[in-house]
Amino acid sequence: MKLGIVGLPNVGKSTLFNAITNAGAESANYPFCTIDPNVGMVAVPDERLDKLAEMYEPDKKTPAVIEFVDIAGLVKGASKGEGLGNKFLSNIRMTDAIIHVVRCFDDENVIHVEGSTDPLRDIQIINLELVMADLEMVQRRVEKATKAMKGDKKFAHEVELFTALQKHLDEGKLARTFACSEEDAALLATSELLTLKPVIYAANMDEEGFAHQADNPYLKQVEELAAAEGSQVLPICAKLEQDIAELEGEEKQMFLEELGIAESGLDRLIKCSYALLGLISFLTYGKDECRAWTIRKGTKAPQAAGKIHSDIERGFIRAEVIAYDDMIRCGSVNAAKEKGLLRSEGKEYVVQDGDMIYFRFNV
Numbered sequence: 001m002k003l004g005i006v007g008l009p010n011v012g013k014s015t016l017f018n019a020i021t022n023a024g025a026e027s028a029n030y031p032f033c034t035i036d037p038n039v040g041m042v043a044v045p046d047e048r049l050d051k052l053a054e055m056y057e058p059d060k061k062t063p064a065v066i067e068f069v070d071i072a073g074l075v076k077g078a079s080k081g082e083g084l085g086n087k088f089l090s091n092i093r094m095t096d097a098i099i100h101v102v103r104c105f106d107d108e109n110v111i112h113v114e115g116s117t118d119p120l121r122d123i124q125i126i127n128l129e130l131v132m133a134d135l136e137m138v139q140r141r142v143e144k145a146t147k148a149m150k151g152d153k154k155f156a157h158e159v160e161l162f163t164a165l166q167k168h169l170d171e172g173k174l175a176r177t178f179a180c181s182e183e184d185a186a187l188l189a190t191s192e193l194l195t196l197k198p199v200i201y202a203a204n205m206d207e208e209g210f211a212h213q214a215d216n217p218y219l220k221q222v223e224e225l226a227a228a229e230g231s232q233v234l235p236i237c238a239k240l241e242q243d244i245a246e247l248e249g250e251e252k253q254m255f256l257e258e259l260g261i262a263e264s265g266l267d268r269l270i271k272c273s274y275a276l277l278g279l280i281s282f283l284t285y286g287k288d289e290c291r292a293w294t295i296r297k298g299t300k301a302p303q304a305a306g307k308i309h310s311d312i313e314r315g316f317i318r319a320e321v322i323a324y325d326d327m328i329r330c331g332s333v334n335a336a337k338e339k340g341l342l343r344s345e346g347k348e349y350v351v352q353d354g355d356m357i358y359f360r361f362n363v
Contacts, residue, residue, distance in 0.1 A: 001294060002067040003273060004095035005202075008122050009113045011103040012204040012238040014038075017070035019241035020266045038070040044270055044292065048283060048324050048354060052290040055332075062291040064281055066270060069095060089133045089194065097198045097277055099269070100126065101238075104218035105206040119218050120225060123201070130194040131169050138166045141191055161187060169195075177229055198276045199231040200269070202238075210237035211259075234265070234272050241265040280353035283324060284308070285333075301349040305359045315363035319345045324354040 007013045021040025043063040053061040071091045092098065102119045103112065114121065142162045149155040161184050168178045174195040175188065188196065201222050209216045213235050226233045244264050247255055256264065274280070281292045282304060293307050301321075306313030322333060322342045330336040333356070351357070 001097075001273065001277065001279065002069060002095045003097050003099050004069045004071050004092050005099045005101060006071050006092060006126060007101035008103075008125065010110060011101050011112075011122065013101045014070055015242060016099075016101055016202060016204065016236065016238040016265075017068060019238055019245045020269065021068050022245055040068045040070075042066050042068060042266065042270075044281070044294070045267055046281060046292050048281075049290060049292045051328070052283060052285050052356075056285055056287055056290055058285075058287055058290045060289040060291075062289060064292040064294040066273065068099075089130070092130070092194055092197075093192055095197065097200065097273060099200050099202050099234075101202045101204050102218075102222055104203045104216060104222065105209050107206065117218065119203070119222050123222070123225060127174060127195065128172060131172060131174065134175055134193045134195050135166065135169045137191060137193060138162050138169060142166060158187065162191075174229060199226075199229075200272050200276060201226050201231060201233045202269070203233055203235050204238050205235065207237055207240055210235065210240060232272055232276055234269055236265045236269075238265075280351070282351050282353075282355045282357055284358070285356055295351060297353075299351050300347065301345055301351060301357075301359075302347050304351045304357070305361065308359070311363045312359050312361045315361035316347065317360040317362055319349060319351075320358040320360065321345050321349070321351075322356050323352070324356055327356060 005013050005017055017038060017040065021042055043065055046063060049061065049063055052058075069091060100123065102122055103117055104119055106117050114125070142159060145155045145158040145162065149159055161180070165175060165178055165188065169175065175193045176196050176198070178188070180188065203219050203222045205213070205216060205219065209219070213219055219233075219235055223233050225231075240259070241264065244252060244255060245266075252264075256262070278297045279294050280297050281294055284291050284293065293304070295304050295307060301319040302313045302316040305316050305319070320342060321344075322336050326341045327333055327336050330339060330341065333342065336342055
């Protein structure tokens, strides 16, 4: 999974990126200090995997990972090449979802590229640039399908669909708010539109605003907008997350308790991302390796096996499955097997979150 962190200059993008990846991206009080996208790989915390590793003492423990890409600050006119222009847009196009960092605090010492704090204006600036870039793509798609329609009438519906979407975008609306059937949505998904990508608005507050979120008018504005377009909101204090990222173990836990926070912003962001993208994890286990694998909800056993290796999917025979919670209650896989909780599943089995699986295959 690849998540792109975007936002106007000086809203806290690189500070947040540094905090969640400890990658040390340059952070400075001026636009464009992040010119090339910084990339950080983050292990997905999973207590189930930790427990399996404790039980099996494997040679290797491999968690699922998320790739975070810190994309340099967009400005007005990016779709026309302003600032660093299309370079930003191509970097966003490569991501699965967008984390849109929005400044929700006032600080005269931190320059705002637009001169004042206004989260709705900031969101609109970036959304408009993404819409403009999408319009160009949709126009090209309509032109291409129109030419193809002359030789094959099956392209007529594609012309009709993308023309309707073009009108929707012309009104400044996002592609993800375009109402259509599931079949049409699948067709739109082939176009890699920027405003189709799911979004998490990271409402970046100062420590005071984060501590008293109910009283933060900027956060309320972002939450109302996100609800209207079906996006998610993650209240966060990037500066505080940097402090949390420097701590480990009990010291980190004590600091979180002092702040009255159950878990770090990174943990909350990962959960939010999984929910947004409809992702789950299944587990493989043994002395060689204990590993967590990320798949989409609804994935069937052979396709889940394909995440490990294409040969396993091709030669799939069956999946030996036990729910992690059942195994823990029984104390071991063997004990669960004796109680009939280890199941043999075929090609139509839909993998569930926390399934422990051993795949049988023959190639």
